[in-house]
Amino acid sequence: IHKSEFFKNPETYEELRTKILPKIFEDNKERIHVWVPACGTGEEAFSFALVLHDFMQENNIQRDYIINVQSSHNEMIKSMILKKGHYPLESLEKIPERYRQYLEIKRDELALKHEVTSKVIFSTGNLITGARLFGMDIVLCQNILPALKRSFQIGILQKMTVAVRAKGFLIAEGDTVLPEEVEENFKKTGEVDNCFFELVKRGDVGKHLGLVAS
Secondary structure, three states: OOOOOOOOOHHHHHHHHHHHHHHHOOOOOOEEEEEEOOOOOOHHHHHHHHHHHHHHHHOOOOOEEEEEEEEOOHHHHHHHHHHOOEEEHHHHHHOOHHHHHHEEEOOOEEEEOHHHHOOEEEEEOOOOOOOEEEOEEEEEEOOOHHHOOHHHHHHHHHHHHHHEEEEEEEEEOOOOOOOHHHOOOEEEEOOOOOOEEEEOOOOOHHHOOOEEEO
16 A cells, blocks of 8 residues: 555645536535545545635535545554544645644644544445445545556446446546546546546446445
């Protein structure tokens, strides 16, 4: 698994804020659902939370949202719950200036404010074999696909064709090349190379048992 860090590939998060989130909020849904599987130590999930919260503040959007963060490692999940958005102070250099208003800076650590962390829910779950969420507006999957064999990539991406709602988005590692088995389901979008994929054709739910509603 690739190393977790705040705002990995900053251009991805800028395009998320300027191009993807406006599309998501075009629908008058009461709640926005985000799934971050294989979350590492949580930095990507909290980067997303910072961008989403700031976008809503900037545009005076009053909607509920939930960011579901999963890892197959129980101890890692317990650690992230206990840390409650606290990270070493050196992480600050990775976080763009516009989002630092949502941080509390202490002597040797930074802490994300409760207004950001309160919507982030941690749970254990195996992306390959466990139950999955569905109806997701966005799935942030930066940390795992490049580390897997092609057969596992195909299996995960086929499940994503059911997990993501119609016209929802999969956000992957930059330069991701989708296997032909899911090419008809996802349409590459945005200006960041092979990173944002919009779901244009849902997969067959009957083929992917073990899905659970969010």
